[in-house]
Amino acid sequence: MTGAQIAILVVLLLIIAVQIAAVVYLLVSRYKRHAAAATEAKPAKQYKHPALVSAVKAVAVLVCICFVCVALLAVCNEFLYIDDAERFARAMRDVYSDYSPAEGFEADLTHTSAPTGNVKNVYKSKDGVYIIEAVGNDGYQGGTVTLYVLINPDATIKSWAIKENTLQSYIARVPSNAGTRWYVGKRVDEEFGKDMTGATVIKTTDAIYNAVKAAAWYCLNTESVKNELGLIDKEGLARDAVKQLLGDDYASATFAAVNVSTATVDGTEKVADALSDETDKLSYLFRVTNDGDVLFAYVYGEETLKVVVVKDGEILSKSEGIEDTDAIVVKILANRIYTFTFGSYNAYAIMTSSTEGVYTVAGLGIGTTPQTYVLEVTVVADTDGKGKVQAINTVVDGYVPGQPTKDETDRMLTYLVGARLDNIDELYNTNLDNITGATHSANLIRVAVQAALTAFDANAASGN
Amino acid sequence: MKLKRFKEIALDGTVRQNPTLRLVLGTCPTLAVTGMGAISCLGMGAAVIFVLVFSNLMISLLRNVIPDKVRIPCFIMIIATFVTIVSMFMEAYMEKLFANLGMFLDLIVVNCIILGRAESFASHNPALDSVCDGLFMGIGFTVSLTLMGIVREILGKGMLFGVQLWNFQIAFFAEKAGAFLTYALFIAIFNVCYNAVERKLKHKAAHNAAAVEREAEAQAAASTEAKEA
Numbered sequence: 001m002t003g004a005q006i007a008i009l010v011v012l013l014l015i016i017a018v019q020i021a022a023v024v025y026l027l028v029s030r031y032k033r034h035a036a037a038a039t040e041a042k043p044a045k046q047y048k049h050p051a052l053v054s055a056v057k058a059v060a061v062l063v064c065i066c067f068v069c070v071a072l073l074a075v076c077n078e079f080l081y082i083d084d085a086e087r088f089a090r091a092m093r094d095v096y097s098d099y100s101p102a103e104g105f106e107a108d109l110t111h112t113s114a115p116t117g118n119v120k121n122v123y124k125s126k127d128g129v130y131i132i133e134a135v136g137n138d139g140y141q142g143g144t145v146t147l148y149v150l151i152n153p154d155a156t157i158k159s160w161a162i163k164e165n166t167l168q169s170y171i172a173r174v175p176s177n178a179g180t181r182w183y184v185g186k187r188v189d190e191e192f193g194k195d196m197t198g199a200t201v202i203k204t205t206d207a208i209y210n211a212v213k214a215a216a217w218y219c220l221n222t223e224s225v226k227n228e229l230g231l232i233d234k235e236g237l238a239r240d241a242v243k244q245l246l247g248d249d250y251a252s253a254t255f256a257a258v259n260v261s262t263a264t265v266d267g268t269e270k271v272a273d274a275l276s277d278e279t280d281k282l283s284y285l286f287r288v289t290n291d292g293d294v295l296f297a298y299v300y301g302e303e304t305l306k307v308v309v310v311k312d313g314e315i316l317s318k319s320e321g322i323e324d325t326d327a328i329v330v331k332i333l334a335n336r337i338y339t340f341t342f343g344s345y346n347a348y349a350i351m352t353s354s355t356e357g358v359y360t361v362a363g364l365g366i367g368t369t370p371q372t373y374v375l376e377v378t379v380v381a382d383t384d385g386k387g388k389v390q391a392i393n394t395v396v397d398g399y400v401p402g403q404p405t406k407d408e409t410d411r412m413l414t415y416l417v418g419a420r421l422d423n424i425d426e427l428y429n430t431n432l433d434n435i436t437g438a439t440h441s442a443n444l445i446r447v448a449v450q451a452a453l454t455a456f457d458a459n460a461a462s463g464n
Numbered sequence: 465m466k467l468k469r470f471k472e473i474a475l476d477g478t479v480r481q482n483p484t485l486r487l488v489l490g491t492c493p494t495l496a497v498t499g500m501g502a503i504s505c506l507g508m509g510a511a512v513i514f515v516l517v518f519s520n521l522m523i524s525l526l527r528n529v530i531p532d533k534v535r536i537p538c539f540i541m542i543i544a545t546f547v548t549i550v551s552m553f554m555e556a557y558m559e560k561l562f563a564n565l566g567m568f569l570d571l572i573v574v575n576c577i578i579l580g581r582a583e584s585f586a587s588h589n590p591a592l593d594s595v596c597d598g599l600f601m602g603i604g605f606t607v608s609l610t611l612m613g614i615v616r617e618i619l620g621k622g623m624l625f626g627v628q629l630w631n632f633q634i635a636f637f638a639e640k641a642g643a644f645l646t647y648a649l650f651i652a653i654f655n656v657c658y659n660a661v662e663r664k665l666k667h668k669a670a671h672n673a674a675a676v677e678r679e680a681e682a683q684a685a686a687s688t689e690a691k692e693a
């Protein structure tokens with residue numbers, strides 16, 4: 001107990017003593033009056049304004065009782081008050097029993113006012129879990145809920161526990177295990193909606209959601225936490241590196257990132273692995289579109305980004321220090337990427353081998369649908385010397401169960417037998433484009449075949 | 465305090481004026497807390513006993529000081545103080561029980577039993593009588609609450625004091641409707657038993673009175689005969 005607390009306690013005890021003395025005095029004096037009245041029947045004291053005296057007396061007694069009660073509560077509070085450390089320990093017992101504080105951690109509280117609440121304190125455990133004490137606004141009757149929100153080192157929400165609340169009369173209706181269910185596993189940098197499974201209160205759960213969002217906001221806006229949780233926009237940095245290399249001419253170019261860790265070049269080997277070597281690992285691959293130009297930008301490295309930009313199979317630009325003879329550059333040129341645009345749809349294909357007119361071509365999905373069709377397209381010279389598809393074999397079937405049926409999807413391959421670069425659009429529009437729900441598969445098949453035909457015609461033109 | 469008076473107060477609090485089963489007071493916590501299990505019922509009962517005893521004591525001590533016009537605000541202030549103390553104590557030392565009882569702990573402030581005893585007993589009786597009244601009223605409330613809690617816990621959850629007994633459950637008894645049915649059954653059984661015992665006691669008292677009267681008449685007749693002889 002500090003000196004100030006002792007002083008407060010002494011003052012409170014004095015107040016209580018005075019109040020008790022006053023009450024005892026009142027009781028004794030009243031008893032004496034009664035005794036005197038019994039022995040000597042004195043007429044009662046007549047006041048000039050009896051109603052006023054009675055009212056004043058009533059108020060005085062009520063105020064006295066209030067003072068006594070307040071003093072009593074103050075004393076009890078001194079002994080029963082639960083401090084922040086105890087509340088924190090209790091919360092950790094409930095949701096994170098392995099908690100042990102990280103040594104030398106100092107909370108960065110430069111960004112604490114989130115749009116949905118604010119952050120009061122931040123703790124960190126030895127194993128890298130951040131514990132953010134966040135207040136959520138807009139609860140029941142405009143009150144707040146204060147939570148400890150636990151964030152894993154991989155930026156997902158581990159759990160949360162309620163520390164305290166204001167005005168949330170129905171907070172008991174929030175299920176006791178909600179802290180280990182609601183929002184758990186959500187990434188702080190993703191958008192997630194309100195969860196109130198099992199609860200029968202709305203506004204209080206709103207405040208809980210706001211507190212969780214405030215904690216997420218803190219992670220995204222505090223540089224040190226952001227770095228540690230890996231929340232830096234690495235893709236954005238890679239894009240900036242490409243833009244810097246390309247210069248002002250490509251300032252308004254549009255970028256489409258290929259998911260290199262899921263897309264494959266042959267159905268099994270990932271694009272990232274196919275285009276990496278021991279020293280350089282492919283981090284990002286962008287298709288850059290600018291005024292009809294289509295470029296492919298390969299970004300390597302984690303900390304120091306290296307960029308190689310390819311246009312029509314040739315190196316257009318590259319970062320300093322990259323040589324044409326580097327293994328990476330050789331690999332990039334060997335895995336030539338073809339890109340085609342059909343209306344609003346862009347697709348691309350990687351050719352991995354071409355032997356005696358048989359081209360192995362992967363039609364790669366982009367964005368959120370990264371399935372791959374890998375086809376062996378046999379191309380022969382037509383009467384005019386242009387390439388014509390003689391046969392198509394499926395090496396890797398990119399079919400995803402659903403619409404259309406497997407049979408219909410397989411039939412799409414047969415429609416393109418006999419295709420040439422000058423009639424592939426017609427065949428596609430007539431036979432493939434009208435199959436409901438097959439847009440993506442049809443385009444992947446088409447782009448693969450188109451890539452094979454383009455390669456054949458290019459080879460024929462160059463006399464190879 | 466005389467032993468007879470003490471017995472009267474004890475019997476009133478626990479049986480004759482049992483707050484839950486005879487006066488049907490404190491219904492809200494009864495219906496709600498009995499669904500939380502017998503341990504919560506005991507906790508709630510202990511809190512009510514504490515508040516009843518100390519608020520009765522304080523009100524009784526101040527009964528001659530508190531003006532009639534402001535007696536209800538004064539009572540509420542005193543009761544709220546003790547409820548806050550018990551709430552703070554539970555939060556500090558009985559974390560789980562505190563979390564279980566939630567707002568029902570704070571609602572003791574407006575519990576009819578406590579305000580009712582303050583108004584009808586403590587404000588008219590000496591301190592010791594009021595303390596006893598608070599204690600036995602609280603015991604009556606706690607016992608009724610705990611028994612109901614036990615029945616609902618066993619039938620509704622197959623548990624007793626938090627220990628799983630078997631997997632057989634009648635979920636209805638753990639629900640709100642089950643609370644009403646259990647409460648009604650307890651009131652019915654208690655009152656049937658109470659009325660039967662009371663009738664028997666009245667009958668016995670009447671029988672004893674008649675016997676005493678007959679004896680007195682016989683003695684009177686004997687003394688008359690003796691005089692005449």
